[in-house]
Amino acid sequence: MRTNLSGLYVAEIRRKYKDRVYVTHLLRRSYREGGKVKQQTLANLSALPPETRELIRQSLRGQRFLPVEEGLEIVRSRSHGYVAAVRAMIRRLGLMELIAPQRCRERDLIEALLVARVLEPQTKLATTRWWQTTTLAEDLGLEGATEDEVYAAMDWLLARQPQIEARLARRHLGEGSLVLYDVSASHDEGTHCPLAAFGHNREGRRGKRQIWGLMTDEEGRPIAVEVFPGNTGDPSTVEAQVDKLKERFGLGRVVLAGDRGMLTQARIERLKAVGGIDWVSALRAPAIRRLAEQGSLQLSLFDEQDLAEIVSPDFPGERLIVCRNPFLAENRARTRQELLEATEKRLQALARRVASGRLKRKEKIGQALGRILARSRMGKHFRFHIDEGAFRFERDEANIREEAALDGLYVLRTSVPKERWEPEQVVRGYKSLSHAERAFRTLKGVELRVRPIHHRLEDRVRAHTFLCLLAYYVEWHLREAWRPLLFDDEEGGRHLDDSPVRPAVRSPGALRKAATQPRPNGQPVHSFRTLLAELGTVVRNVARVPAIPNCHPLPW
Numbered sequence: 001m002r003t004n005l006s007g008l009y010v011a012e013i014r015r016k017y018k019d020r021v022y023v024t025h026l027l028r029r030s031y032r033e034g035g036k037v038k039q040q041t042l043a044n045l046s047a048l049p050p051e052t053r054e055l056i057r058q059s060l061r062g063q064r065f066l067p068v069e070e071g072l073e074i075v076r077s078r079s080h081g082y083v084a085a086v087r088a089m090i091r092r093l094g095l096m097e098l099i100a101p102q103r104c105r106e107r108d109l110i111e112a113l114l115v116a117r118v119l120e121p122q123t124k125l126a127t128t129r130w131w132q133t134t135t136l137a138e139d140l141g142l143e144g145a146t147e148d149e150v151y152a153a154m155d156w157l158l159a160r161q162p163q164i165e166a167r168l169a170r171r172h173l174g175e176g177s178l179v180l181y182d183v184s185a186s187h188d189e190g191t192h193c194p195l196a197a198f199g200h201n202r203e204g205r206r207g208k209r210q211i212w213g214l215m216t217d218e219e220g221r222p223i224a225v226e227v228f229p230g231n232t233g234d235p236s237t238v239e240a241q242v243d244k245l246k247e248r249f250g251l252g253r254v255v256l257a258g259d260r261g262m263l264t265q266a267r268i269e270r271l272k273a274v275g276g277i278d279w280v281s282a283l284r285a286p287a288i289r290r291l292a293e294q295g296s297l298q299l300s301l302f303d304e305q306d307l308a309e310i311v312s313p314d315f316p317g318e319r320l321i322v323c324r325n326p327f328l329a330e331n332r333a334r335t336r337q338e339l340l341e342a343t344e345k346r347l348q349a350l351a352r353r354v355a356s357g358r359l360k361r362k363e364k365i366g367q368a369l370g371r372i373l374a375r376s377r378m379g380k381h382f383r384f385h386i387d388e389g390a391f392r393f394e395r396d397e398a399n400i401r402e403e404a405a406l407d408g409l410y411v412l413r414t415s416v417p418k419e420r421w422e423p424e425q426v427v428r429g430y431k432s433l434s435h436a437e438r439a440f441r442t443l444k445g446v447e448l449r450v451r452p453i454h455h456r457l458e459d460r461v462r463a464h465t466f467l468c469l470l471a472y473y474v475e476w477h478l479r480e481a482w483r484p485l486l487f488d489d490e491e492g493g494r495h496l497d498d499s500p501v502r503p504a505v506r507s508p509g510a511l512r513k514a515a516t517q518p519r520p521n522g523q524p525v526h527s528f529r530t531l532l533a534e535l536g537t538v539v540r541n542v543a544r545v546p547a548i549p550n551c552h553p554l555p556w
Contacts, residue, residue: 010028076542077542078135079537086114089478110153124154155459165244178217183213183262184214235261257281260282260284279413280426281414285406296310320412322410325501326408329407329409383396414426486526
């Protein structure tokens with residue numbers, strides 16, 4: 001009621017003295033006496049904070065206030081921070097305009113799918129449910145989106161894949177650029193997908209699978225992806241990528257980097273015939289051994305250096321860069337010794353079985369020996385004598401020494417002329433394939449979960465894989481932008497003695513972050529996933545004021 005507050009008000013008195021203005025806030029009472037209006041000062045409020053004086057002024061006008069926890073009721077709380085962060089990066093990249101210049105329902109659905117794939121990769125049905133727990137559905141107007149709409153948007157995206165990949169290529173590739181290409185496989189959950197077929201098992205999983213080839217720029221940004229039937233050989237996928245580079249992307253000359261199982265001699269001959277495509281790859285162990293036997297590869301070259309360029313008549317018109325990594329040599333020697341000792345133990349057990357008479361027939365002894373050698377692949381380093389009821393073995397020391405002499409050596413082959421690439425640049429170009437391997441780890445790991453694939457239709461599998469590529473494109477740029485906040489090496493690592501042959505080590509700054517944990521400003525250092533989780537704690541609340549007459553929440 002206002003009866004006891006009648007006549008009370010807060011007065012603001014301003015007085016000017018010389019060049020200063022003095023402001024005083026007084027609590028006063030206005031009253032009438034003998035037909036005249038008079039004022040009485042009750043208190044000086046000048047020492048109170050402005051917000052407190054405002055509360056008093058509003059209260060004297062008849063308003064009522066409650067504490068926030070009593071005056072506001074939170075109806076719903078939805079995660080917002082990590083959604084806003086990913087969408088901000090998508091806007092910064094102009095990715096949605098690259099997908100489709102004009103906004104439409106399908107484009108909004110694809111944006112929501114990309115955000116969900118980065119933050120919470122799930123099945124498409126589960127994704128539409130997850131949208132409602134964040135601000136994503138509200139901000140994009142997708143509250144009523146259904147699974148069928150999501151599938152229709154995926155079909156819409158797949159039809160635009162060639163144009164989108166071409167735009168990415170124009171953005172990140174140019175004449176003479178280094179292009180990284182590798183393949184991987186993902187198993188299929190089901191039996192109806194036309195792409196699912198039995199092939200080389202890369203994952204140690206039984207069942208049908210698909211092969212997909214990933215193309216990136218030299219820093220690992222994804223450019224294009226293509227899905228092949230599971231029984232397609234790795235080298236057979238190269239020609240499709242060459243056609244894509246030449247025809248769809250319109251590149252006259254690029255350098256294609258692929259591993260030794262990808263760029264076989266037959267594929268390299270094809271590249272020579274096409275023209276305009278240089279390559280960087282590596283030789284297999286038998287080819288390196290032949291170079292040593294022919295005298296083209298002199299081990300004395302590496303007494304004082306770890307890199308040398310040689311030529312061989314077996315590889316006309318090509319440059320061969322021989323590298324010796326002492327760390328790799330030490331690792332291979334240790335691994336060989338461990339495998340030899342483990343194989344010897346199994347062979348000794350087999351010899352005891354034969355000597356005790358439990359294994360007599362020559363055929364059975366050979367089968368048992370085959371099973372042992374299949375596990376370690378060390379048969380080339382032993383000599384065996386098998387007869388009825390007899391079995392002996394011994395190490396082939398000459399063969400072991402011959403292989404050990406090549407420990408730590410690997411040979412790169414390239415068609416790039418020396419005036420364009422020095423030997424060190426060839427090594428760095430080939431080692432850039434680690435960026436493609438990182439992309440596969442991210443796409444197939446817990447981050448984006450391209451697998452397992454639950455789609456039955458061929459086009460849906462292709463659309464799902466392309467969607468994951470675009471999500472990785474966003475995540476790649478997020479990781480780069482957040483390097484100071486993450487354990488990632490901001491300097492990109494460094495090579496010992498500035499040699500590209502030796503493995504890169506983490507920079508002092510990265511080691512310092514890992515050791516001290518907090519950053520200089522006291523904030524913790526994160527992994528990519530824990531940083532997203534922390535951003536997810538920033539929420540958007542939907543609140544309401546209870547129906548209390550003349551009641552307003554306190555302003556804090």
